[in-house]
């Protein structure tokens with residue numbers, strides 16, 4: 508993290524000897540890219556998610572772009588997501604010349620608000636501006652209300668994809684996120700701050716073969732070596748055809764090998780994150796801030812532990828709380844600056860006040876340290892720091 512350089516902030520990824528060995532083994536092998544580790548990682552991801560298919564790429568951002576291309580999202584089409592996300596979730600539509608709009612979050616779980624979605628769909632239906640694609644995210648690892656969102660999407664003929672960049676290892680209504688129980692597909696990120704890492708990397712998981720095939724084709728130039736996909740007979744063993752306009756968004760075998768080694772530890776990582784969340788929950792009973800809500804029908808992957816300061820109850824601003832924690836060497840963060848308030852998005856016509864719940868969330872939110880390298884003494888320091896600063 509670049510803020511306050513000079514203060515130590517631990518790496519978020521947990522890399523052990525076996526992870527290192529897995530990458531070294533690939534370095535000594537024949538294939539640094541387009542080799543066997545990529546297919547093997549895809550198999551492991553499908554297994555972990557309970558999905559039929561998985562396709563990896565060099566980032567979740569690339570996957571989001573490929574998903575939009577695969578469903579022919581283009582000029583005249585709309586993609587809806589939430590403002591409380593990373594810019595990549597909405598940028599993907601703009602790459603394709605489509606338009607973006609947002610659905611505000613619920614003050615409950617900070618995820619897409621089902622009622623707001625319903626009302627916006629009713630309006631859009633009247634004006635002929637229904638979205639082709641809706642992408643809720645699972646903020647902090649807490650699953651959004653996918654059943655309701657998917658049912659609404661289907662009612663109005665929209666495709667629904669989950670941006671689960673935070674939520675590998677989370678569960679919703681008894682199933683793993685990634686099973687696509689209530690969506691057309693799920694996007695995962697393996698950036699080092701996420702649940703598992705391949706350095707850079709992302710995946711798309713789905714039960715729809717045509718979507719998986721299309722994304723796999725577009726990830727590598729739109730080139731196929733499969734005769735069944737060609738427009739004419741193969742001219743020989745060397746032969747390939749470009750049948751669509753794709754990109755080079757491939758993941759290397761080095762990254763895939765790291766991903767395979769990491770995904771084996773998914774349960775262990777989630778368990779550690781749960782322990783941290785339980786610890787914070789217990790220590791912050793009676794605090795002047797709101798703790799993340801828990802739900803009977805889902806479990807979070809705890810990518811983030813986000814508290815909401817009740818600014819009318821405390822005499823200090825969020826910025827001062829943030830700065831005073833960093834002065835105590837406690838690296839907190841803020842998620843997210845609402846996408847529609849970014850200068851680039853304001854240039855598209857969005858303005859302050861458009862999505863009040865997301866804007867209020869941004870003013871009050873504070874992400875406490877949450878990753879697998881945290882030690883008990885550091886967690887104790889987070890607790891005592893907040894006690895001192897907020898006097899409770």
Ligand SMILES: *Cc1c(COP(=O)(O)O)cnc(C)c1O
Nearest residue numbers: 566567568593595672696698708
């Ligand atoms: C991290 C993240 C992304 C982008 O992931 P990359 O793999 O870094 O491209 C997209 N959406 C959300 C919600 C994220 O947190």
